Amino acid sequence: MRLIxxxxxxxxxxxxxVRGLRGRxxxxxxxAGLGIWSTRWDTAEPLAREDVLDHHRxxxxxxxxxPCLPVRFGTAFADAAAARATLDRRSDALRDAxxxxxxxxxIAVTLLWREPSGDSAPRPPVDDAAGPGRRFLEERQARWSASDARRRRAAELVERLVATLAVEPALVRHEICSSERVAVSLAVLSPTDQAPDQIASLRRFLAGLSDVTGVVNGPWPPYTFAGIDESGGVSAGSATRLPGWPPA
Structure with missing residues (x-):
């Protein structure tokens, strides 16, 4: 048996x-003045995708x-001693977090481009006398220029989002142009009692944008801000991943 x-x-x-995973x-x-909440689990029993939502519950x-620091789903300790050892070893960082x-x-905000990048890229003039090599280079340069323009626009949108939220930059995590469709992925750590007002402000701001579609989710537990190491999320130290998770 292990502890999830x-x-x-x-x-x-x-x-x-609240009950543990699958109602257990x-x-x-x-x-060290801290505690870990867990569900006892037989390592021979595989985790299922439905358990991700139950973990969230x-x-x-x-x-x-x-106040709580969510732990990444599937993180397991061999026994109570291993769990307590993690609290002892990382107590200062955990208390700071x-x-x-x-x-x-x-609160999570995702901005999606309304048009695929290929549709927004300017087409270079076609020179009938140009060979295929030159045409390839010109088209590639046009794609790069369009990509740079999108990154600049995404960075501008982040600045405007942060200004709309009126929060310290340290309370914001963001990524721009992580895929062809996604312009901005942003998470903000909001005072819980102010979250409804901030969500309303975000939706008013997003309604005025013509080149992106905005999706606002939350409020929910501070998954993005629970990290105490560079890997993201709460590092489990001596914890392991249960066999079979994540699924192939």
């Missing part, structure tokens, strides 16, 4: 009205009761 981790919260143990008992392990229930997310929720 869900979230890290401050001690003492808060009152949490939710366990609390405490050390558990985290939402925990975060509704106390908890202070960062306390009283806040995450």
């Amino acid at each position: 981790a869900h979230a890290i919260t401050p001690a003492p143990r808060p009152r949490v009205a 008992p939710l366990e609390w392990l405490e050390s 558990v985290i939402e229930g925990i975060c509704a009761a106390t 908890l202070a960062r997310v306390s009283g806040r929720s995450e």
Whole structure:
């Protein structure tokens, strides 16, 4: 049996009205003024895609009761000693991360280009006398120019989004042009009681954009801001991934 981790919260143990994965008992392990919430799991039992949503349900229930750092789905500890060892070893960083997310929720914004990049790229003039090599170079240069223009536009949209939110840059994570369709992926850490107003402001701003379609999600637990290492998410230290997850 192993422990599938869900979230890290401050001690003492808060009152949490939620069951663990697939309705199983939710366990609390405490050390160094912190606690890990987990579900006991037989390693021979595979995780399913439906368990991702159930993991989210558990985290939402925990975060509704106390500041929490969500743990990446599928992270497992061999036993209680391994879980407590992680709390002991990383207690300072975990407390700093908890202070960062306390009283806040995450809002996610995705901006999608309305037109594929190929449709917006200017076509170079066709020179009938030009050979195929020259035509290839001219078309490639046109594509690069269009790509650069899109990146500049995406960066401008990020600046305007941050201005609309009126938040510190440290409370924003973003990525631009991560795929042909996506202009901006942005997450903001918002005071939970202000999240509805910020979502309304975002939707008003997005309604005035002609070249992108905006999608706003949340508020939800601070997944993007739970990281205490460069890999993103809460590092589990001595934790492992359960066999069979992620699926091939």
